[in-house]
Amino acid sequence: MNDISIKPFNYSDLEGIMTLWNDELIHDAISKERFIDEIITDPNFDPNLFLVAAKNELLLGFVYGVKRKVPYLTRGLEETRSWIMCMAVDKMYQNQGIGTALVKTLEKKFVSMGSTQTTLCAYSPQYLTPGIDIRYQKALSFFENRGYIYSDQRTVSMARNLFDYTFEAQHTIKREALEHEGYEFLNYTESDATELIQFASENFGGGWSQNVTSIIKQGIGSKAIVIAKENNQIVGFCVRKIDGMDSRFGPIGVAESQRGKGLGGILLQLMLDMMKKNKIYYTYFLWTSGSNIMFYEKHGFEVYREYRLGGKDYE
DSSP states (O other): OTTTTTEOOOOHHHHHHHHHOOOOOOOOOOHHHHIIIIIIIITHHHHGEEEEEEETTTEEEEEEEOOOOBBGGGGBBBBTTEEEEEEEOOGGGGTTHHHHHHHHHHHHHHHHOSSSSEEESSTTTTTSOOOEETTTTHHHHHHTTTTTTEEESSEEEEEEOOOTTOOOOHHHHHHHHHHHTTTTEOOOGGGHHHHHHHHHHHHHHHHHHHHHHHHHHHHOOOHHHEEEEEEEEEEEEEEOOTOOOTEEEEEEEEEEEGTSSSSSHHHHHHHHHHHHHOOEEEEEEEETTHHHHHHHHTTTTTEEEEOOOOOOOOO
């Protein structure tokens, strides 16, 4: 390690980072354009927290850390929290202490900045993945050996093929039964904007409210939002295309007092129906966990990635 230096990110390192990233993080390939768009231009990006390990001019590894500089909605600065987004070490130089040196150096920086907790990956709103993909077994063991603790809750990404999708009779029957009880299922209209944004904020937080707001600002609400109402009041909604991708599903939410009645299932089915009618034949979302997985499986979604969520508290 004597001839290996650890230094902050410099744009001149970008080509080497791209090569190493795509060679080692094979399930998370990234382009230079996306790296710039999602990482460098993130208002919380700090080159002093993106550390590079190099031997002379050869880049051997990196670790990407984040600590908020800009408040995030109702969460604020989360002053005591930090994130390790990802890391990689050239396979030819693994097991030589490079990864450990990178992480220890980053952790010291976090602590000096007031952090008492580091979370792996799950940083909003610019997370790359919600956790460590279980196929990265070496990474899972690496962090566990350094005091990081993983949640027991299963966390996954899911997707559904819509080529074979039909709004089946059972869903029609359920929808008609709910409508008989006084519920309405509607496409979004401009008159819903204020109430929907407030409903999302009060029931699910600022992140969901921001997702709804982004769709409304794009002027695509009528094609990307469906709503459930009772007594002319919004009690649930489903959205797509929050990141500009036609096939991106969610979020979907129902007021806590209204859950267990089947509203979420009908909203989901209506969204899938809308998507197929608009020639969108595939849909996906980036993560869910716990009992929600069964909900989506009932509606034809399948798991395509699985993660471990974890973090570390400092004494």
